[in-house]
Amino acid sequence: MLIDRPRRMPMNVGPWLALALLAGTGVGMVILSRDDVSPPPPPKADASVVVAPLPERPPLPEMPPPPEPPAWIEHEGVLDKDQTLGAALEAQGVSGSQVHAIVAALSGLYDFRNARPGAAFALRRDRASGELLSFRFEHGPLEIFAVERGLDGRYVGHQVEVPVRVVEAEVGAEIRASLYRAMQRVGESPGLVALVTDVFAWDIDFYKNTHAGDRFRVVVEKIYKDADFIRYGRILAAEYAGEVGTFRTFWFAPEGEEGHYYLEDGQSAEKSFLATPLKFARISSGFGRRRHPVLGYTKAHMGVDYAAPVGTPVWAMAAGVVTWADWKGPNGKLVRIDHGGGLESAYAHLSRIGPGIKKGARVRQKQVIGNVGTTGRSTGPHLHFAIKRGGGYIDPSRLKITRGKPITEARRDAFAALVARRTAQLEGIVAQGAPGEEPDDEAGPEEAAQ
Numbered sequence: 001m002l003i004d005r006p007r008r009m010p011m012n013v014g015p016w017l018a019l020a021l022l023a024g025t026g027v028g029m030v031i032l033s034r035d036d037v038s039p040p041p042p043p044k045a046d047a048s049v050v051v052a053p054l055p056e057r058p059p060l061p062e063m064p065p066p067p068e069p070p071a072w073i074e075h076e077g078v079l080d081k082d083q084t085l086g087a088a089l090e091a092q093g094v095s096g097s098q099v100h101a102i103v104a105a106l107s108g109l110y111d112f113r114n115a116r117p118g119a120a121f122a123l124r125r126d127r128a129s130g131e132l133l134s135f136r137f138e139h140g141p142l143e144i145f146a147v148e149r150g151l152d153g154r155y156v157g158h159q160v161e162v163p164v165r166v167v168e169a170e171v172g173a174e175i176r177a178s179l180y181r182a183m184q185r186v187g188e189s190p191g192l193v194a195l196v197t198d199v200f201a202w203d204i205d206f207y208k209n210t211h212a213g214d215r216f217r218v219v220v221e222k223i224y225k226d227a228d229f230i231r232y233g234r235i236l237a238a239e240y241a242g243e244v245g246t247f248r249t250f251w252f253a254p255e256g257e258e259g260h261y262y263l264e265d266g267q268s269a270e271k272s273f274l275a276t277p278l279k280f281a282r283i284s285s286g287f288g289r290r291r292h293p294v295l296g297y298t299k300a301h302m303g304v305d306y307a308a309p310v311g312t313p314v315w316a317m318a319a320g321v322v323t324w325a326d327w328k329g330p331n332g333k334l335v336r337i338d339h340g341g342g343l344e345s346a347y348a349h350l351s352r353i354g355p356g357i358k359k360g361a362r363v364r365q366k367q368v369i370g371n372v373g374t375t376g377r378s379t380g381p382h383l384h385f386a387i388k389r390g391g392g393y394i395d396p397s398r399l400k401i402t403r404g405k406p407i408t409e410a411r412r413d414a415f416a417a418l419v420a421r422r423t424a425q426l427e428g429i430v431a432q433g434a435p436g437e438e439p440d441d442e443a444g445p446e447e448a449a450q
Contacts, residue, residue, distance in 0.1 A: 072124045072133055081117045085137075092123060098132045105147045105157035110139065113355060136160075141230050142223070165224040166233060172217040172431040175242070179210055186432050192220065195235050199249050199261055201366075202271040202401075204240060207306065214242025215431040219422060237422035250422050252407070252415050260404065264419055266412060268404030272339075273318045274365065277347065277385050278306055278372065302393035303346070303386030310351050310381045312372040316363045317345050317387075325357045325369075331384070332376025335369050342391075343399075348384040349375050 075092045079085065086099045103112060116139070124133045132155075135147040144160040171192065173182040183193050196218060197206050221233025239248045249269045253259025261269035320339040328334035331348035335357060338344050351373025363369060374381045387396045407415045 069127065071127055073127050074122065074124050076120070076122045078121070079115055079117050079119045083117070085112045085115055085121070088121065089123065093125065093130060094123065094132055095130075101132070101155045102135050102147050102157075105155040106137075106145050107157075109157055109159055110137070110143075110145050111355070115139065141225055141228075162225060164230070167222045167224065168236065169220055169222045170218075170425060170429045171220060172215070172429040174431050174433045175210060175214040175216070176212050179206060179216070182216075189232075191232050192218070195220065195232055196238060196240070198366075199235050199238050199269070200240055200247055201274045201276065202269060203247050203275060204244055205275040205397075207276060209242070209244040211243045214240065214244075216240045217426045217429040217431055219425050219429075237426055239426050248423075248426070250415075250419055252411075252418055254411055254414065262407055262415065264423070266407035266415060268406055270404040271401045272403075273399055273401045274315065276306070277317050277345075278308060278312055278314050278383055303384055304396060306372075306383040306385060308372045308381060308383060310371070310373055312383075313368045314347050314350065314370045314372060314383055315366045316369050317365070317385075318343075319365050320345075320363060322357055322359055322361045322363060322369075325353050325359055325361075328376075330377035332378065333370065333373065334376075337363060337369070342389055344388045346384075346386045346388070348386075349373055349378045349382060351375065351381075 077088060077092065079088055085103075086096070089099050089102070090096065106112075115137075120138045122136045124135075125131060126133055131149070133149050137145045139145070142162050142164065144162060145157060146160050147155050147157045149155055171183075171186060171188055173186045175182045179196065180190060180193050183190065196216060197204075200206075217239045218235055219237040220235045223230045223233050234251060235249075236251050237249070239246070241247075248264055249261045250264070251259055252262055263269055314335075316337055318337075318339045320337040322335065323338050323344070324334060324336040326334070328348070331346075333348075333350040333353055335347045335350065335353060336344060337346075347370060349372075350370040353370045354368050357363070357369050372381055372383050385396065387394055387399060
């Protein structure tokens with residue numbers, strides 16, 4: 001009898017067989033890391049995809065050609081000490097004939113003999129021909145002159161109009177040391193001192209009649225360019241009160257007429273002779289007999305000596321005709337003026353005689369005829385001033401003087417209204433007193449000349 005036994009499941013010998021085969025053949029198994037596995041090849045490009053080309057870069061714009069140089073050449077400069085305009089311009093390539101053309105174009109407008117060191121100028125010349133096209137000269141912030149070359153080749157000059165602002169200012173002070181120092185104390189410049197002495201020049205000799213405690217009040221124009229103060233204009237009303245007396249003067253200029261200074265009652269403030277022939281000086285000797293400082297003996301000193309710095313302007317005391325303007329022995333450089341009526345004035349020891357002052361020339365009152373010097377027989381800078389009447393010397397302080405024309409009847413009402421308005425202004429000005437510690441001395445000639 002056959003007995004069926006349970007059948008044993010066969011062993012899976014596949015893996016073992018494979019391992020045995022590998023061992024038998026001597027081949028080892030190596031396990032590789034992922035980094036050592038080469039990446040799969042990239043997929044093949046799809047031939048159906050079209051890649052657009054990059055756009056072309058636009059061309060760079062063309063650089064413009066360099067600008068043509070201007071058809072002219074410009075030069076700027078300033079006058080050096082002791083340098084004439086001609087020398088300054090010729091150094092810039094301007095011909096002598098063109099310099100003469102500039103001077104001629106500005107004749108009657110500006111005298112280049114008055115040009116000062118530091119004055120600025122500018123010019124423009126044609127680049128090709130070198131011809132002068134334009135010229136500009138600045139004597140000061142408000143005195144600017146220009147020359148232009150016209151199409152016809154001629155040069156035409158004119159004064160450049162500078163916009164300014166005019167302000168009325170009120171100034172007053174008490175004099176303690178000098179008019180000059182009093183003006184400084186209230187913040188004003190010596191230029192205002194000159195104006196004050198000018199308007200009272202017919203009545204007050206400020207070199208003899210100024211004393212501590214005197215007071216002045218003025219209404220004056222101040223001229224500004226933009227925000228900068230440039231200079232003083234005209235004194236519109238003024239008062240001086242002191243030991244010499246009280247004086248008031250008012251500027252009156254009806255429309256269409258020449259202006260003048262008048263007193264409160266309408267009489268002219270202007271006289272035939274000034275009280276003194278120059279500004280900012282101090283008298284070093286009075287009229288009479290004195291010991292001559294050079295000759296060493298007593299002699300009649302016919303006139304008055306005014307000690308002043310060299311260069312101080314000397315005025316004609318009155319209108320007249322020049323009878324002498326040259327060197328005159330111990331008088332040095334001397335100017336004599338015939339005023340008519342037998343009166344003649346003389347001005348000696350001048351450092352220079354003014355432009356145009358020569359024998360036969362007519363001069364007006366206050367015209368500068370020369371400058372203080374020490375020429376001839378002189379111990380130092382001063383003006384010797386003398387007056388003759390009928391051939392003999394007289395004391396200048398005793399000269400009989402007449403006033404100018406008074407206000408006309410037709411203008412009296414307008415003048416009275418102006419006087420009332422200006423008087424109210426003057427009386428409202430506070431004359432600032434001097435500090436008690438201010439030294440009571442006189443300003444020297446160097447200060448006074450400023």
